[in-house]
Amino acid sequence: MSVRHLDLLFQPQSIAVIGASSREASLGAVVWRNLVQGGFAGPLWPVNAKPQTIGGIQTFADVESLPHAPDLAVICTPAATIPGIIDALGRKGTRAAIVITAGLRVPSATPGVTIEQAMLDAARPYLLRVLGPNCIGLLAPAIGLNASFAPGQALPGHLAFLTQSGALATAMLDWANERRIGFSNFVSLGDSADVDFGDLLDYLGSDSNTRAILMYVESIKHARKFMSAARAAARNKPVIVVKAGRAPDGAKAAASHTGALAGSDTVFDAAVKRAGMLRVDTLEALLDAAETLAHPQPWRGERLAILTNGGGAGVLAADALQLRGGTPAKLSQESLLALDAALPTGWSRGNPIDIIGDAPVGRYTDALKVLLAAPEVDGVLFMHAPTAIVPAPDIANACLPLMKGAGKPVIACWLGGTSVKSARETSEAQGIACYSTPERSVAAWLQLQDYQRNQQALLQLPEAARPHAASDGAAAPDPHSREKARAIVAQALRDGREWLDEVEAMALLECYRIPTVATAMARTPDEAVAAAAHLGYPVALKILSAQILHKSDVGGVVLGLRSGDEVHDAAIRMRQRVAHDVPHAHVTGYTVQKMAVASGMRELIAGISTDPVFGPVVLFGEGGTEVELRGDRSIGLPPLNDVLANDMVAHTQVGRLLKGYRGKAPADMNAVTATLLQLSAIACDLAGVVELDINPLLAGPHGVLAVDARIRVRTPALPGDGRLALRPYPSELEQSATVDGSAMLLRPIRPDDGERLKSFYAAATPDDMRLRFFLARRVVPHSELARYCQIDYDREMTFVAMDGDAIAGEVRAVCDPDNRQAEFAIQVASQWQKRGLGSVLMDKLLRYLERRGTAEVLGQCLKDNRGMAALATQKGFSVRATDDNLVHMRRVLDASQACDAPDQPR
Incomplete structure (x- = not known):
C-alpha cells in the first residue's frame, strides 16, 4: 500500500496534457476542454508532436520541451507511446500521471512484456504514480480539476466516488448533477495497474474534505492491502460499496460442499462486513446510504419508532421494516401515557404513531419529544404528508432543532413534491437524512443498522494461535498436535495426493480438538x-x-x-x-x-474454502445431503474469535434452531463456536489445507461430533500467513525478558487485552495519564480501549510487558502506508518506572521497526516529561524542544536490518 505522491494526483499545482489536440471530438481535445472549463487555476501545458494552437495556447512538441516538470500529466496518446512518455516524465521530475489510453495489456516491443508492464517498469525508478490506464480520469471540483473526458463537470461536495467502470462513471456523474450531489473527488480507476482501491482508501480516509467514500467495485487484486486500507478508512468515515457480479458462477466447479457454498460474492460480502464498510445493491442505495451516514448521530440500537401524520404511509413503512427483518420499537406504558396526553383520543396507541392528518405543529413536537426521550426507542422515522392545515416548512422549522439535538438517529421522510420541497431542503441543510418515500426511508434505517453491525465487526481482529477452550474444557492444539497435523498434510503432498483419506482427515481434526467419530481403515x-x-x-x-x-x-x-x-x-x-x-x-x-447416535442432534456443515482473492474462509450452516439446495450458511474471514464465531452462527436459520424450540433441548453452543474457532486455527496454521468439509457435524445438548470429513491439500503458493486477507496475531514476536530481576513476557497486544489495558490506565497516576495523553483524564472510553487492543498488525504494533496477568507497560507505533515513518508512544506503570522497563520496551519496538524496514521513528512529549526525553536521547533520538510546550523526538533507523521475517525472540 502506498499514498506516495498521491497528493500530486489530487492537488496538482500544474498540469500537462500529453496528446492535447484541437481536433474536435478527439480524446485529447475533450480532456483539454474539460480542464479549461473546470477552472483549474494553475498552469496548463498542451503537448502534441504536431505543432498547433489550442485555445490560443501553442503546444509543446514533447515532455522535454515543457518549461517545468508538471505536477500531473494526463496522457491521451496511443498505447505504444505510453512507456516512453512515462520515462520522459519521470526524468523531467513529474511524479503523478493519469493514463486515459486503453489497450495496454498487449505485447510491447520487449518480448514477454506487455505495454502496461513496460509502463510500470518505466515509472518505478521515479516513484511516479499512475492512475489507469483505460480510465475516464479524475475530478476534484474544489480546485476546479477535471482531468477526464467525462461529459460535464462535477459539483463540489464532500463525497468521494471511486469506480472501476468508465461507463458507470459518466452515468453517475450525470445522475448526481441532476440531483445536485457534489463530490470531493470523483475517480475512475480503469485497469488499476498502479493506483488501486487500497491506495485511494488510504489517501481519502484521512482527507478532511471527504466525509464519506463511495465505491463501485468489480474486482479486488490485493486482498490484504485492500482489507488493511479499508479497515483504516472505515474507522474514520463511512465507506459504502456496490459490487457487480453477484452470481456465484465460480462456485460451480468446486469439489466439496464448502467450496460450492463459499461463492466469491459471498466471500466479498463477508470481507466488507469484517472491514466495517457497508455494502448496498444499487447506485441509488449507494447515494441514499451516503446521505444517511455522512451526518453521524449517536447509535443506540435497532428499535425504530415511526411517527407519521398519515396512517397509510405509516403502515407502508412498518411493513417494509418487518419484511426486511427490522425491529419496530414496542412502546412502554410510560410512553403510551405521555403520548395520550399529547395526541387526540383514538390515536393508534401503537407503533406506527399516527398523530392524525390534522396535526398542528405542537402535536408534532410533543409526540417527537416523547419518542426522543423514550428509552425503548433507539431511532425515529419522522414522516409527513402535505396537508392544507399546516405548511410543511413550519413543521420543519419547529421539529428540526429537536432532531438535531437528539441523542439517537432521526430520519426524515417528506412525502410529496412541491409542497414539501422547502422542508426537504431545510432538513438536508440541517444535516438530517431525508427521503421521499416510506420504503426508501426504512431502507436507509436498515443500512444504518447494517453499518453499525459492521463497525462492531471492524473492532474484531483476534489472533490465530491463542488457545480457545472447547466445550469439555480442553485447550486448542498444543505445539505437538499442531506439528502432527502439519505432518499429515506434508505426507499427502509428498505422495502427490490432493485429498486426505478419511482416517487422515479425522486424525487432523482430532489434533485441533474437534470431536470425531471413531474411524478405522481397512x-x-x-x-x-x-x-x-x-x-x-x-x-x-x-x-x-x-x-x-x-x-x-x-x-x-x-x-x-x-x-x-x-x-x-x-x-x-x-x-x-x-x-x-x-x-x-x-x-x-x-x-x-x-x-454416531444422532437422536436429538442437528446436522450442520462447517469447513474451510479458499477464495482466489481473499484466501481461506470459514463456512458454517445447515448440513446434510441437500446442503447446496438449502443455502443456509454464513462466511467468516479468519482469524476468528468468540464474537465473530457466534455472529456467524447467529446469521443462519439453523443457528436460531440450535437454541431450542417447542420443547427441543438447545444444542451446546459453546461446542459449535469452538469448532469454528478450531477451523479458523487450521486455516491460519496449515497453509496446505485449501478445502475442508465436515458434513455432517452433529450438534446436540452434549456437544458436537464430526461424522464425515473431506480435506483437500495443495502446496501453498505463499509462505506463512501471506495467503490470509487479515494478518493474524504474530505469536512469533513473543519473548521472555528479565527486568530488574523479574521475569516478564513481552508480546504484541491482543484483542482480549481490553480489561487488562483498562486496569493499567485506571492504576496510573493523574500525572502519568497527563504525560501520556497530553490532557488530564481518569477514564479511557471503551471505544478507545477497543481501538488500542484490536489493531491491524499490518500497519501498527503495540508491545505489552506482562507482569503475570497484568500489563506493566506498553509501547505502540503506527506506521504510515508507505512505511516511511512510524509515530510512537510509551507508558510504564508507576511501580515499574525507573527500573529499566521503558528501555526494554523501546528496544523491542525499535528492533521490530528496523526489521520491518521503517525509515524513521517520530514522537512527541510534553516539556516536563523529562524522563521520556532522557530515554529518547539514550536510544539515539534527536530531541528538540519547541515553543508549543512540546519536545519532538526523531530517530532514523538502520535500513540494513530490514528483512522479510519479523522480529524474532532473543
Missing part, C-alpha cells in the same frame, strides 16, 4: 470385519477412493451394520457397485466408523 472385507469388531457395532462402512468424493452418490456408504457378516457382505457388494458405476475409480479399501 483394505479388504476381512479387515473391515476386524475393524468393526474392534470399534463395536453398529458401524458405518464407506468406500475409500481418491476419485470418489461424494460416496453416497455411488452407493459407497452403508449405515447401521450390526454383525461381521453384514459388514463382509456390504463390503463386497459396495466394491461391485463402484466397479460398475465408477470404473475409473481406484479403490484402496474402506473406512469403518462407529455409528
Whole structure:
C-alpha cells in the first residue's frame, strides 16, 4: 500500500496534457476542454508532436520541451507511446500521471512484456504514480480539476466516488448533477495497474474534505492491502460499496460442499462486513446510504419508532421494516401515557404513531419529544404528508432543532413534491437524512443498522494461535498436535495426493480438538470385519477412493451394520457397485466408523474454502445431503474469535434452531463456536489445507461430533500467513525478558487485552495519564480501549510487558502506508518506572521497526516529561524542544536490518 505522491494526483499545482489536440471530438481535445472549463487555476501545458494552437495556447512538441516538470500529466496518446512518455516524465521530475489510453495489456516491443508492464517498469525508478490506464480520469471540483473526458463537470461536495467502470462513471456523474450531489473527488480507476482501491482508501480516509467514500467495485487484486486500507478508512468515515457480479458462477466447479457454498460474492460480502464498510445493491442505495451516514448521530440500537401524520404511509413503512427483518420499537406504558396526553383520543396507541392528518405543529413536537426521550426507542422515522392545515416548512422549522439535538438517529421522510420541497431542503441543510418515500426511508434505517453491525465487526481482529477452550474444557492444539497435523498434510503432498483419506482427515481434526467419530481403515472385507469388531457395532462402512468424493452418490456408504457378516457382505457388494458405476475409480479399501447416535442432534456443515482473492474462509450452516439446495450458511474471514464465531452462527436459520424450540433441548453452543474457532486455527496454521468439509457435524445438548470429513491439500503458493486477507496475531514476536530481576513476557497486544489495558490506565497516576495523553483524564472510553487492543498488525504494533496477568507497560507505533515513518508512544506503570522497563520496551519496538524496514521513528512529549526525553536521547533520538510546550523526538533507523521475517525472540 502506498499514498506516495498521491497528493500530486489530487492537488496538482500544474498540469500537462500529453496528446492535447484541437481536433474536435478527439480524446485529447475533450480532456483539454474539460480542464479549461473546470477552472483549474494553475498552469496548463498542451503537448502534441504536431505543432498547433489550442485555445490560443501553442503546444509543446514533447515532455522535454515543457518549461517545468508538471505536477500531473494526463496522457491521451496511443498505447505504444505510453512507456516512453512515462520515462520522459519521470526524468523531467513529474511524479503523478493519469493514463486515459486503453489497450495496454498487449505485447510491447520487449518480448514477454506487455505495454502496461513496460509502463510500470518505466515509472518505478521515479516513484511516479499512475492512475489507469483505460480510465475516464479524475475530478476534484474544489480546485476546479477535471482531468477526464467525462461529459460535464462535477459539483463540489464532500463525497468521494471511486469506480472501476468508465461507463458507470459518466452515468453517475450525470445522475448526481441532476440531483445536485457534489463530490470531493470523483475517480475512475480503469485497469488499476498502479493506483488501486487500497491506495485511494488510504489517501481519502484521512482527507478532511471527504466525509464519506463511495465505491463501485468489480474486482479486488490485493486482498490484504485492500482489507488493511479499508479497515483504516472505515474507522474514520463511512465507506459504502456496490459490487457487480453477484452470481456465484465460480462456485460451480468446486469439489466439496464448502467450496460450492463459499461463492466469491459471498466471500466479498463477508470481507466488507469484517472491514466495517457497508455494502448496498444499487447506485441509488449507494447515494441514499451516503446521505444517511455522512451526518453521524449517536447509535443506540435497532428499535425504530415511526411517527407519521398519515396512517397509510405509516403502515407502508412498518411493513417494509418487518419484511426486511427490522425491529419496530414496542412502546412502554410510560410512553403510551405521555403520548395520550399529547395526541387526540383514538390515536393508534401503537407503533406506527399516527398523530392524525390534522396535526398542528405542537402535536408534532410533543409526540417527537416523547419518542426522543423514550428509552425503548433507539431511532425515529419522522414522516409527513402535505396537508392544507399546516405548511410543511413550519413543521420543519419547529421539529428540526429537536432532531438535531437528539441523542439517537432521526430520519426524515417528506412525502410529496412541491409542497414539501422547502422542508426537504431545510432538513438536508440541517444535516438530517431525508427521503421521499416510506420504503426508501426504512431502507436507509436498515443500512444504518447494517453499518453499525459492521463497525462492531471492524473492532474484531483476534489472533490465530491463542488457545480457545472447547466445550469439555480442553485447550486448542498444543505445539505437538499442531506439528502432527502439519505432518499429515506434508505426507499427502509428498505422495502427490490432493485429498486426505478419511482416517487422515479425522486424525487432523482430532489434533485441533474437534470431536470425531471413531474411524478405522481397512483394505479388504476381512479387515473391515476386524475393524468393526474392534470399534463395536453398529458401524458405518464407506468406500475409500481418491476419485470418489461424494460416496453416497455411488452407493459407497452403508449405515447401521450390526454383525461381521453384514459388514463382509456390504463390503463386497459396495466394491461391485463402484466397479460398475465408477470404473475409473481406484479403490484402496474402506473406512469403518462407529455409528454416531444422532437422536436429538442437528446436522450442520462447517469447513474451510479458499477464495482466489481473499484466501481461506470459514463456512458454517445447515448440513446434510441437500446442503447446496438449502443455502443456509454464513462466511467468516479468519482469524476468528468468540464474537465473530457466534455472529456467524447467529446469521443462519439453523443457528436460531440450535437454541431450542417447542420443547427441543438447545444444542451446546459453546461446542459449535469452538469448532469454528478450531477451523479458523487450521486455516491460519496449515497453509496446505485449501478445502475442508465436515458434513455432517452433529450438534446436540452434549456437544458436537464430526461424522464425515473431506480435506483437500495443495502446496501453498505463499509462505506463512501471506495467503490470509487479515494478518493474524504474530505469536512469533513473543519473548521472555528479565527486568530488574523479574521475569516478564513481552508480546504484541491482543484483542482480549481490553480489561487488562483498562486496569493499567485506571492504576496510573493523574500525572502519568497527563504525560501520556497530553490532557488530564481518569477514564479511557471503551471505544478507545477497543481501538488500542484490536489493531491491524499490518500497519501498527503495540508491545505489552506482562507482569503475570497484568500489563506493566506498553509501547505502540503506527506506521504510515508507505512505511516511511512510524509515530510512537510509551507508558510504564508507576511501580515499574525507573527500573529499566521503558528501555526494554523501546528496544523491542525499535528492533521490530528496523526489521520491518521503517525509515524513521517520530514522537512527541510534553516539556516536563523529562524522563521520556532522557530515554529518547539514550536510544539515539534527536530531541528538540519547541515553543508549543512540546519536545519532538526523531530517530532514523538502520535500513540494513530490514528483512522479510519479523522480529524474532532473543
